[in-house]
Every structure is written in structure tokens, then in C-alpha cells.
Amino acid sequence: MRKVLILVFLLLLSSISLGQSILINGAGATFPYPLYSRWFYEFEKETGIKxxxxxxxSGAGIQQIKARTVDFGATDAPLPGKDQGENGLIMIPTVIGAVVMIYNLPNINNLVLTRDLxxxxxxxxxxxxxxxxxxxxxxxxxxPNMxxxxxxxxxxxxxxxxxxxxLSTVSSEWxxxxxxxxxxxxxxxIGGKGNEGVAGIVKNTIGAIGYVELAYAxxxxxxxxxxxxxxxxVVDATFETIKSSAAFFKVPDDFAVYIVDAPGRNSYPITGYTFLLIPKEQxxxxxxxxxxxxxxWAYEKGDKYAEELLYVPLPDNVKRLALKKLDLLTYQGKKIVDLLK
Structure with a gap:
């Protein structure tokens, strides 16, 4: 009897351990990395899922999810609906962010640039x-003369x-x-790897200019x-000006849209969605x-962390479209959202 109880106890421990040992592997965009790091930490703390x-x-993230070497890919370059279909993927937007022009000029803190410049x-x-x-x-x-x-x-x-x-939108020559x-x-x-690499070049090089996601600046x-x-x-990259820019663009069913050079009075001109790429059949x-x-969880509880890092949460209508896309995820032909119920 004692041996049976010990065996039952060990099986219970094993099942608890397995429940806590779900590990999701993802790779891709550096644009949302400051936010994703925070999200993944908070999500694991709440659910035990790492x-x-x-x-x-993004380029590597797209390649890796197409090869199925990760569980999800992340990209700021939207994958067109045709490519999503051909690769058996769905694309889910997470947040909206801004690309800013960082620079290293001592004692100059109020630089203004035009789109043409x-x-x-x-x-x-x-x-x-x-x-x-x-x-x-x-x-x-x-x-400076530099x-x-x-x-x-x-x-x-x-x-x-x-x-x-x-650049292609504002400059025909480009x-x-x-x-x-x-x-x-x-x-x-000069090339740098990731938003981190470009930020590092600019930080360490007087006279440098580069483009990075706002959080890196x-x-x-x-x-x-x-x-x-x-x-x-003349506009700064702020929560309000990023949100204003996004409001001018209709989101298509496949979510494949660039939201640059918006026409609004208060629109910051270099903004974009960032996305997760997930295999339809799990x-x-x-x-x-x-x-x-x-x-x-990200849609329900992640917005406050996004705002802290100056990312703009998705509008409610975009979240609704994205949540509907989750119906396309299946396991052995059955909808995963149904298996969760």
C-alpha cells in the first residue's frame, strides 16, 4: 500500500511539473523587444508559462517560423496574406510603435529634420x-562643421x-x-545588428545619426x-502623435499594412505595427x-506595460479582428479555442 501511495504521489508531482514546464520558443523583431521582454516576464509570473x-x-524571425524551428516568429515587416497562406501561418498584430532618428551631437537636444532631409x-x-x-x-x-x-x-x-x-513614400529618388x-x-x-546595434553605433560615435524604435532611444x-x-x-514621437498616425490607415483582413507618412496635423510620420507569425496547425x-x-493576456493586461514603454496599444476593433483570427489555429483538425473551453 505504501508503494502505491508513493507512486501516486510521484505521478501527481510529475503532472504538476509538466503543467508548469510549457516552454514557448520565439524569434524575430528587435523593434518590440523591450516590450516583449516585459510581457513575457509578467506572463510567466502569472501563468507559469515560459x-x-x-x-x-524580423528577417530571421520570418525564416525561422517558415522553417518551423520556433513556435512563433515576430516581425515588423507585414507578411502579405498570400505568403501567410502559402506558409500555413496567421499574422497577429501586437502593438504600434515609432521609429525615431537618434543622433549624437554634443549640446544639441532640439534637432528638427524634414522628411526630404x-x-x-x-x-x-x-x-x-x-x-x-x-x-x-x-x-x-x-x-557643427562635422x-x-x-x-x-x-x-x-x-x-x-x-x-x-x-523613405520610398516621401522620396521618389529613394x-x-x-x-x-x-x-x-x-x-x-555603417551597419549595426538589431536596434541595439544601431543605438550602440550612435551612442559611441559623435556626429552619428541612426533609426531605431523609440524605446531604444x-x-x-x-x-x-x-x-x-x-x-x-513639426512633431515629436509621443503616444498621442503615434496614435494619431495609425488612425489614418484602415487595417485589412490580413493585417498587412504600413502606416507611414500619415496626413494628419498631429501625426508622427514613421510608425508601424509589429506582429506575431503563428502556424495555423499546431x-x-x-x-x-x-x-x-x-x-x-497581452490584449487584456498588456496595454499598461506598452504605454509605459511608449508603444501604442491596438485599437479595440483591431483586437477584435485579431482575436477572431485565433479561430484558425487548430490541433489535429480541431480549433484550439474550442479545446480551451
Whole structure:
């Protein structure tokens, strides 16, 4: 009898251990990494489900989920609906963020750039900080006679996709000569891996300029430029101006949309959604359930953490569309949302 009780006890311990040992592996975008780190920590604390995330860039995240070497991929470069279907994936938006132009100029904290100037800097046409075009919009600043050191991504990047879509929208020359994508043939610049790499280059290089997600500028205490938007107003990247930009774009059923260069009076011009890519057919039921639980948790409880880090939570109508997409996740032909009930 004693042996039977011990066996039952060990089986109970084993089942408890298994219940707590769900491990989800994900990889991809660096754009949302500051937020995802916080979300995954809080989610594990509440549920016991651990999410291991590798911040390796959107390009790598897309490749890894297509190869099924991870449980989910993360990207800021939206995968078109056709590609989602061909690869057996659904794409779920998580939050909206901003790409900002960080710079390293001692004693200059109020730099203003125009949309055209950003394109000309990255085309290599504006090469010095005291160029007349920069001075024209910064008349109160004592800009140095110093070369502009351009920093950009060296890896496949959703942040790059957002940024180059913005450049292609505001500059016909950029669109024709370079184009948009997760990787492009840069006319100029020093490459850094991830948002972290670009932030590091700028932080350590006087005269440098680079593009990163807003949280990286905040974390590295780097100033970033205000930008004259399409309407003609000079705007900062704030919760309100990012939200204003997103409001001008309709979200399609496949969620594949870039939200750059919005026309609003108060719109910050370089913004984007970031997404999770999840296989429709799940091979592991418990992992499938955990992914659904996480997305529901993020939508219900994650907004406060997003706002703390200056990401903009999704509008309610977008959340409703995304939650409906979860109906497409199956395990052995059965809907995972039904198996959760």
C-alpha cells in the first residue's frame, strides 16, 4: 500500500511539473523587444508559462517560423496574406510603435529634420551637419562643421522595412534607386545588428545619426529629432502623435499594412505595427493553448506595460479582428479555442 501511495504521489508531482514546464520558443523583431521582454516576464509570473524569445531581427524571425524551428516568429515587416497562406501561418498584430532618428551631437537636444532631409542624408546627398538644408530648419542651433556618420541595420529588419517604406513614400529618388524592404542596398552608412546595434553605433560615435524604435532611444538616453510631417507641422514621437498616425490607415483582413507618412496635423510620420507569425496547425496542443492564452493576456493586461514603454496599444476593433483570427489555429483538425473551453 505504501508503494502505491508513493507512486501516486510521484505521478501527481510529475503532472504538476509538466503543467508548469510549457516552454514557448520565439524569434524575430528587435523593434518590440523591450516590450516583449516585459510581457513575457509578467506572463510567466502569472501563468507559469515560459516564453523564450531571441531578438534576432524580423528577417530571421520570418525564416525561422517558415522553417518551423520556433513556435512563433515576430516581425515588423507585414507578411502579405498570400505568403501567410502559402506558409500555413496567421499574422497577429501586437502593438504600434515609432521609429525615431537618434543622433549624437554634443549640446544639441532640439534637432528638427524634414522628411526630404532624412531621405537625402540616407542617400548620401547631405553629408555635413552644417549643410544649409539642415541649418534652414534649425536656425537657433549652432550646428557643427562635422561629417554626418550614417548608421543603419546590417541584418534583415522590420524596423528597416518601416523606415525604407517611409523613405520610398516621401522620396521618389529613394524609391527608384533603393526601394523598400527588410534588407536594401544602402547608398551609405555603417551597419549595426538589431536596434541595439544601431543605438550602440550612435551612442559611441559623435556626429552619428541612426533609426531605431523609440524605446531604444529612451533606454540609451539618446536625443532624437522632431520631424516636420506631411501636414507641415513639426512633431515629436509621443503616444498621442503615434496614435494619431495609425488612425489614418484602415487595417485589412490580413493585417498587412504600413502606416507611414500619415496626413494628419498631429501625426508622427514613421510608425508601424509589429506582429506575431503563428502556424495555423499546431503540432503540440499545450503550446497551441499557451499561445492563445498569451495573446488574450497581452490584449487584456498588456496595454499598461506598452504605454509605459511608449508603444501604442491596438485599437479595440483591431483586437477584435485579431482575436477572431485565433479561430484558425487548430490541433489535429480541431480549433484550439474550442479545446480551451
Amino acid at each position: 516564453i523564450n524569445y531571441q531578438s534576432v531581427g 532624412i531621405a537625402d542624408i540616407y542617400l548620401g546627398k547631405v553629408k555635413n551637419w552644417n549643410d544649409p538644408k539642415i541649418r534652414a530648419v534649425n536656425k537657433d542651433l549652432n550646428l 561629417p554626418i556618420i550614417v548608421a543603419r541595420r546590417s541584418d534583415g529588419s522590420g524596423t528597416t522595412a518601416i523606415f525604407t517604406n517611409f 524609391k527608384e534607386k533603393v526601394g523598400a524592404g527588410t534588407s536594401v542596398n544602402w547608398p551609405v552608412g 529612451k533606454q540609451n538616453n539618446l536625443p532624437y529629432a522632431k520631424i516636420r510631417n506631411k501636414f507641415g507641422n 503540432k503540440d496542443l499545450e503550446k497551441g493553448k499557451a499561445l492563445v492564452k498569451f495573446i488574450r
